[in-house]
Amino acid sequence: MSPTPRRVTAVDTYDIRFPTSRELDGSDAMNPDPDYSAAYVVLRTDAEDGHEGHGFTFTIGRGNDVQVAAVQALRAHVVGRPLDALCADPGTLHRDLIGDSQLRWLGPEKGVMHMAIGAVVNAVWDLAAKRAATPLWKLLADADPAWLVSQVDFRYIADALTPEDALALLRAGRDGAAAREARLRAHGYPGYTTSPGWLGYSDEKLTRLARQAVADGFTQIKLKVGADLADDLRRCRVARAAIGPGIRLAIDANQRWNRDEAVRWTRALAEFDPYWVEEPTSPDDVLAHAAIRDAVAPVKVATGEHVQNRIVFKQLLQAGAVDVLQIDAARVGGVNENLAILLLAARFGVPVCPHAGGVGLCELVQHLSMFDYVALSGTTEDRVIEYVDHLHEHFTDPVRMRAGHYAAPTAPGFSATMRAESIARFTYPDGAFWAADRAQRKGAAA
Amino acid sequence: MSPTPRRVTAVDTYDIRFPTSRELDGSDAMNPDPDYSAAYVVLRTDAEDGHEGHGFTFTIGRGNDVQVAAVQALRAHVVGRPLDALCADPGTLHRDLIGDSQLRWLGPEKGVMHMAIGAVVNAVWDLAAKRAATPLWKLLADADPAWLVSQVDFRYIADALTPEDALALLRAGRDGAAAREARLRAHGYPGYTTSPGWLGYSDEKLTRLARQAVADGFTQIKLKVGADLADDLRRCRVARAAIGPGIRLAIDANQRWNRDEAVRWTRALAEFDPYWVEEPTSPDDVLAHAAIRDAVAPVKVATGEHVQNRIVFKQLLQAGAVDVLQIDAARVGGVNENLAILLLAARFGVPVCPHAGGVGLCELVQHLSMFDYVALSGTTEDRVIEYVDHLHEHFTDPVRMRAGHYAAPTAPGFSATMRAESIARFTYPDGAFWAADRAQRKGAAA
Numbered sequence: 001m002s003p004t005p006r007r008v009t010a011v012d013t014y015d016i017r018f019p020t021s022r023e024l025d026g027s028d029a030m031n032p033d034p035d036y037s038a039a040y041v042v043l044r045t046d047a048e049d050g051h052e053g054h055g056f057t058f059t060i061g062r063g064n065d066v067q068v069a070a071v072q073a074l075r076a077h078v079v080g081r082p083l084d085a086l087c088a089d090p091g092t093l094h095r096d097l098i099g100d101s102q103l104r105w106l107g108p109e110k111g112v113m114h115m116a117i118g119a120v121v122n123a124v125w126d127l128a129a130k131r132a133a134t135p136l137w138k139l140l141a142d143a144d145p146a147w148l149v150s151q152v153d154f155r156y157i158a159d160a161l162t163p164e165d166a167l168a169l170l171r172a173g174r175d176g177a178a179a180r181e182a183r184l185r186a187h188g189y190p191g192y193t194t195s196p197g198w199l200g201y202s203d204e205k206l207t208r209l210a211r212q213a214v215a216d217g218f219t220q221i222k223l224k225v226g227a228d229l230a231d232d233l234r235r236c237r238v239a240r241a242a243i244g245p246g247i248r249l250a251i252d253a254n255q256r257w258n259r260d261e262a263v264r265w266t267r268a269l270a271e272f273d274p275y276w277v278e279e280p281t282s283p284d285d286v287l288a289h290a291a292i293r294d295a296v297a298p299v300k301v302a303t304g305e306h307v308q309n310r311i312v313f314k315q316l317l318q319a320g321a322v323d324v325l326q327i328d329a330a331r332v333g334g335v336n337e338n339l340a341i342l343l344l345a346a347r348f349g350v351p352v353c354p355h356a357g358g359v360g361l362c363e364l365v366q367h368l369s370m371f372d373y374v375a376l377s378g379t380t381e382d383r384v385i386e387y388v389d390h391l392h393e394h395f396t397d398p399v400r401m402r403a404g405h406y407a408a409p410t411a412p413g414f415s416a417t418m419r420a421e422s423i424a425r426f427t428y429p430d431g432a433f434w435a436a437d438r439a440q441r442k443g444a445a446a
Numbered sequence: 447m448s449p450t451p452r453r454v455t456a457v458d459t460y461d462i463r464f465p466t467s468r469e470l471d472g473s474d475a476m477n478p479d480p481d482y483s484a485a486y487v488v489l490r491t492d493a494e495d496g497h498e499g500h501g502f503t504f505t506i507g508r509g510n511d512v513q514v515a516a517v518q519a520l521r522a523h524v525v526g527r528p529l530d531a532l533c534a535d536p537g538t539l540h541r542d543l544i545g546d547s548q549l550r551w552l553g554p555e556k557g558v559m560h561m562a563i564g565a566v567v568n569a570v571w572d573l574a575a576k577r578a579a580t581p582l583w584k585l586l587a588d589a590d591p592a593w594l595v596s597q598v599d600f601r602y603i604a605d606a607l608t609p610e611d612a613l614a615l616l617r618a619g620r621d622g623a624a625a626r627e628a629r630l631r632a633h634g635y636p637g638y639t640t641s642p643g644w645l646g647y648s649d650e651k652l653t654r655l656a657r658q659a660v661a662d663g664f665t666q667i668k669l670k671v672g673a674d675l676a677d678d679l680r681r682c683r684v685a686r687a688a689i690g691p692g693i694r695l696a697i698d699a700n701q702r703w704n705r706d707e708a709v710r711w712t713r714a715l716a717e718f719d720p721y722w723v724e725e726p727t728s729p730d731d732v733l734a735h736a737a738i739r740d741a742v743a744p745v746k747v748a749t750g751e752h753v754q755n756r757i758v759f760k761q762l763l764q765a766g767a768v769d770v771l772q773i774d775a776a777r778v779g780g781v782n783e784n785l786a787i788l789l790l791a792a793r794f795g796v797p798v799c800p801h802a803g804g805v806g807l808c809e810l811v812q813h814l815s816m817f818d819y820v821a822l823s824g825t826t827e828d829r830v831i832e833y834v835d836h837l838h839e840h841f842t843d844p845v846r847m848r849a850g851h852y853a854a855p856t857a858p859g860f861s862a863t864m865r866a867e868s869i870a871r872f873t874y875p876d877g878a879f880w881a882a883d884r885a886q887r888k889g890a891a892a
Contacts (some may be wrong), residue, residue, distance in 0.1 A: 062548035111557015
């Protein structure tokens with residue numbers, strides 16, 4: 001008799017919210033008061049190794065409960081799956097989740113339901129990497145190119161990238177991989193920091209943090225813009241003065257503008273030599289991004305943190321609408337869809353500079369960029385991962401920055417595991433933090 | 447002392463599911479077994495008139511609970527609003543819901559959260575029309591053009607349609623409106639029927655229903671395609687033989703194809719003279735639709751039932767990607783966003799042929815087309831509203847078809863009100879139907 005296969009036994013969910021709005025951390029022109037949150041998922045198994053798969057959707061507060069409900073709607077697809085098959089081929093689960101015809105109606109492949117799929121799929125990759133006793137970036141970089149191709153859903157992107165194209169890119173990416181891996185382990189992957197530039201910060205705080213960023217070894221910082229042009233002119237001047245001419249200054253409008261407004265505003269800030277303008281308008285608007293890019297060159301156009309799926313990324317590339325493609329580890333359908341997006345970017349020769357920050361986004365996305373460097377694009381030229389110095393203390397394997405670079409993770413997994421104490425304390429609305437907060441407000445009101 | 451203003455006192459939600467999968471009603475190449483469902487919302491007030499505002503999101507089964515959770519997340523924005531102000535200006539609530547920065551993160555303006563906003567906004571319009579004692583189409587058709595413009599959010603579409611453009615279109619639309627209203631009341635608005643063409647039906651059933659459709663006065667029917675080309679060739683032959691050469695035959699692939707596959711498949715079916723090919727590929731893929739349209743002419747390209755918002759519709763029009771624009775009353779952010787989309791279509795001179803069917807979608811969308819005919823585009827040429835003869839019996843003011851035309855509703859409101867018995871019986875999982883169904887299955891298994 002063959003032994004009973006080990007299986008997924010539970011998909012547990014947690015509504016975790018951090019009160020970041022109280023310090024204006026994360027404030028920008030569209031998001032004045034975010035409470036950084038995670039709809040968090042833990043896959044549990046009956047394997048003796050005790051490994052769990054962790055994943056999450058990042059949100060900014062209200063609606064985190066809706067996101068949790070969406071993850072729960074996926075449970076029936078996951079519980080009972082045999083572990084060996086699941087971890088050997090996360091792509092099958094990915095396709096089953098994307099392909100559930102009834103759930104698909106709620107997207108398709110966008111918004112709440114798609115992000116929930118991403119959380120679950122990422123949790124499977126976390127589990128697979130833990131079981132393989134390797135960090136995810138290394139699991140991907142060492143994987144057989146044909147197997148990686150099998151993990152990608154080519155539906156709706158085959159007009160720009162075929163499986164054959166993908167295989168050729170991944171095979172070429174193996175050339176020199178060992179040397180790049182050694183370099184990555186020695187020097188890390190370059191980052192840039194948004195910490196100085198939140199819209200709610202004073203000029204003094206902006207100056208202090210911008211100088212600190214340069215002292216810490218960053219070669220690029222980012223400033224939030226888009227609420228008020230006079231303020232933006234002043235803040236860009238302050239930031240440029242603080243960092244000097246040799247450091248790149250990116251500006252980020254968080255979708256605040258219409259097409260023509262984006263052009264006018266970006267041109268008005270051109271005297272401060274912005275390196276890129278990020279999210280100048282709606283992430284859905286491929287044609288507007290193409291028009292803006294034509295009009296604001298040499299300032300580069302960047303977008304992606306809210307781009308819903310590989311299909312829109314494909315069009316941004318086909319239309320020549322972006323200079324810089326910004327993947328997000330937790331917005332699309334997980335590692336599998338981000339593989340498709342990295343392959344599309346490589347095919348079009350456009351650099352990927354991931355969005356990060358939030359809750360745990362730095363922890364996740366570093367693995368994707370490191371894989372890309374070692375075994376796909378093969379370069380870090382003009383590539384930087386966003387870095388924000390918030391909330392890392394809640395993770396068991398937080399990112400480590402050295403001289404403005406992300407150190408390569410060495411712990412097995414996807415660096416997604418949140419500390420049990422943090423989960424307990426910040427679970428909403430009944431964790432210790434929120435219960436005490438409620439009691440205090442009640443006391444203040446009495 | 448001024449009297450206390452009347453307010454919204456409750457936003458009640460219901461998870462309503464109909465077991466349509468058992469008859470293969472609604473089966474197509476992407477949706478083999480839909481259980482037509484509604485995440486249903488009722489706004490209650492403390493006004494003496496007793497009017498309620500009804501709205502819903504249509505889904506096809508699983509995930510309807512997620513959609514309900516999303517509506518509940520909007521409650522705090524709605525409860526307590528003064529009724530007079532709310533009904534005099536639904537646009538303010540619409541903007542507040544779209545603009546909630548934390549909830550916006552879950553889209554933005556797409557998927558579960560956006561459809562929930564649509565359900566609530568539509569419920570407000572239902573309430574406003576009931577209080578005005580007029581069907582919604584008539585309320586809109588009689589409205590001051592400047593007020594209608596105030597109901598539209600021009601963010602991200604101003605590069606294609608300005609408020610001034612919209613005002614000019616609406617003012618021009620008033621010319622001859624009284625005569626068109628009289629014609630509408632006398633003859634109704636043309637429909638076409640999808641009832642013969644579901645993929646799960648036999649050739650015999652297809653033939654019978656297609657002949658019946660012609661006998662009923664329809665001048666267009668629609669056939670689901672895209673699962674198997676040999677089947678599609680046979681079914682198109684059967685359908686064309688049943689209806690003869692003078693009736694339009696639309697085909698609908700429900701997003702089944704990649705770009706190049708769509709072109710090949712449509713060309714293969716061209717011998718049966720299809721009038722339009724609907725949803726040939728992903729609704730997100732503006733550029734692919736443009737390429738397909740170029741390649742399959744004179745067959746027209748239609749899409750829209752899954753197009754997420756006005757921004758993607760705008761691009762479909764800007765790119766010349768569609769011949770026929772298919773609005774859906776319950777996919778986007780409600781009447782306000784559909785006003786924007788109707789204005790965009792009028793600006794580009796593209797006919798609007800709404801998606802309907804499902805649960806209550808015919809009931810809702812007829813109001814938008816009738817408004818468009820009376821007071822915006824001013825024509826029904828090449829315009830038809832989809833008709834499917836399912837589930838109308840659950841509504842208090844069901845659509846009435848006469849000689850293939852939708853009769854103009856006369857009851858006040860948006861025709862969104864479901865019968866209380868239907869709500870009670872089909873509420874999932876504890877309504878009488880589902881409870882009995884569960885008991886029966888348990889009995890069968892024992």
